[in-house]
Amino acid sequence: ITLRGLEAIRNADIIYLEHYTAVQHTKKEELETFFNKPIVLANREMVEVGGGNIVDEAKEQDVAFLVVGDPFGATTHTDLFLRARKKGVHIEVIHNASILSAVGVVGLELYKYGRTTTIVFPEDGWVPASSYDVIKKNQENYMHTLCLLDIKLAEPTKEDILRGVDKPQPPRFMTIKEGLAALKEMEKQQKGAVVTDDTLVIGVARIGGVNDVPMVKAGTVKELMGTDFGEPMHSLIIPAKKLHHVEEEMVRQWT
Structure with a gap:
């Protein structure tokens, strides 16, 4: 603060x-x-x-x-x-850092990030493909993509909502492994070769935390699927297909 x-x-x-x-x-x-x-x-x-x-x-x-x-x-x-x-209330806005700026630690140029997207938890086996479309468009424009991962905090299930039951569920935080699994499912549906096992991705966890040890790891989708990033919160970065040589050197620090 x-x-x-x-x-x-x-x-x-x-x-x-x-x-x-x-x-x-x-x-x-x-x-x-x-x-x-x-x-x-x-x-x-x-x-x-x-x-x-x-x-x-x-x-x-x-x-x-x-x-x-x-x-x-x-x-x-x-x-x-x-x-x-x-209502005429006097407001004072005090700005602070967020994940949108904290990802600068990865070493990818911030002004080369395209639209940010959120990968959400699948519901009833259905995985929305909107994140896939955002990544694809950013790749076409040679831009990086920051993928935020879904969280559920004390929210009732869809079934409970339909029954009119207000029963909050335990908190859920999407992991990098779950986010990549969702992207792979989107790839299976869309078949655009946007996210494959060999795609370079960067996982970040607990970036900007005070007491928590942050973690940054770069590798292929297949490699990061087998990596334990520990406690929440997690985010994913899909780098542009072409990187500046300084960006390449920075990414190598996290492999």
Whole structure:
């Protein structure tokens, strides 16, 4: 967190920590000790359904809404911002680093990344091919692709939703192995030779974490399918087909 962010938190009357679009590896209790203030964990329902309450509180009190990464990294954050603006609430945005900038450690030129995509968990055996299409288009434009991997935090199953049962499931974090398996399934369906066993990919885990040891590993799809990247969160990078010689040298550091 930046010094400006730290000052804002220490001046806040109420502190929310958004707790479902990403994972904060530092425990809530540790943060409360560090800030010397109580923190309210904000789940999806509290923000997307009850976000109006947060906005109403901000009319009368100083409210800090903390997110992991960039403040506008998820649509739900933008929605909360717009609701606050419409109600005339004064907003101060304090920016921070995110996975979009942290991947710079890999050594691929950041301005050569194309559209970012998210590989989602298959449902009922169906794997959406949208990520495959993004990777293909980026490859055609000689650009790298950052693939975020799906997370499920305290969400009910589709079956429970249809039955009207609100039964949160244990958290799930897609691993690099699962993400590659999903891409291979897309390749089987699309047959575009975009992601094969010999395709160069880079796996990153826990990048930007404070207490967690990050991991970066480059290799073929086949090689990374057999690599254990440990605890979440994981992301995948599909480099462009043609790399600058400095990029090539950097990637070799991770093989």
